[in-house]
Amino acid sequence: MPRSRPRRAPRHRLAALVALLPLAVLGTSAAPAEAATAAWPGPVPVVHHVDTTDPVVFITLDDGWNHDPAAARLLLDRRVPASLFLLPGAYAYDSGYFRTLLDHGRSRVENHTVxxxxxxxxxxAGQKAQICGAREAHLAEFGDGPRLLRPPYGTYDATTRITARACGAKAVVTWTHDMTTWGGRTPPTPALAPGDIVLLHLDETVEQDLRRVLDAADAAGLRPAPLRDYVTE
Ligand SMILES: [Zn+2]
Incomplete structure (x- = not known):
């Protein structure tokens, strides 16, 4: 029986076409579907760790419900370039907290859906409403469009990666270490390595969690760096 390798190629092409099908839904062009898919860039990469030899670590803060002044002071005093994956609802009642971080610090607002x-x-269509909707809200509030998408719960599929591209993101970002204190339980502190992405949340323990991460970074000889700049287009 002959090797089936040559005959598998059409299946791959079919799989590629199937993966691109959501584009027909997302596309606003009236061009024929074939032309639209040919011109469309591929799905964004998924990043859980940045491949770099620079002595850097990336601090990410999710959701945004607790506007802790002590955490803001720490971010500003230490010049931490945090990636803030905010929900629009978490700044609807007080955007000033985040404006201060953006205007006087090195943090950036990123996409965490609506x-x-x-x-x-x-x-x-539902994913587009969530991802593009958050981008539009961030742009309207802060004048800066998000470039990274962190999908809630870290769950995503092929449609997410294509939709992220359509909504201005250059990567889907998960994390290397979740160092959030969940339910009063402080997780063990990992030995951080260059390129690690640390997940924290803007909740009641954010200041102490942030200090723990900064101490761990110091211990490992790493400095916090801007994740957006390290993720290539
Ligand atoms: Zn979240």
Missing amino acids: DHPDLTALDA
């Missing part, structure tokens, strides 16, 4: 759904439970 309503924090499990994106894999949504179709292409």
Whole structure:
């Protein structure tokens, strides 16, 4: 029986076409589907760790419900370039907290969707509403569009990666270490390595969690760096 390798190629092409199908939903062009898919860039990469030899670590803060002044002081005093994956609802009642971080510090606002759904439970139109909707809200409030998408719960699918591109993101970002204190339980502190992405949350323990991460970075000889700048287009 002949090797099936040559005959598998059409299946791969078919798989590629299937992966691109949501584009037909997302596309606004009236051009024929074939032309639209040919011109469309591919899905964004998924990043859980940055491949770098620079002595850097990336601090990311999710959601944004607790506007802790002590945490803001720490971010500003230490010049921490944090990636803030904010929900629009978490700044709707007080955007000033984040404006200060953006205007006087090195932090950037990134995309964490509008309503924090499990994106894999949504179709292409639903994912677009969540991801592009958050981008538009951030742009309107802060004048700066997000370039990174952190999907809620770290769950994503092929549609998420394509939709992220359509909504201005250059990567889907998960994390290397979750160092959030969950339910009063402080997780063990890992030995941080260059390129690690640390997940924290803007909740009640954010200041102490942030100090723990900064101490761990110091211990490892790493400095916090801007994740957006380290993720290539
Ligand atoms: Zn979240």
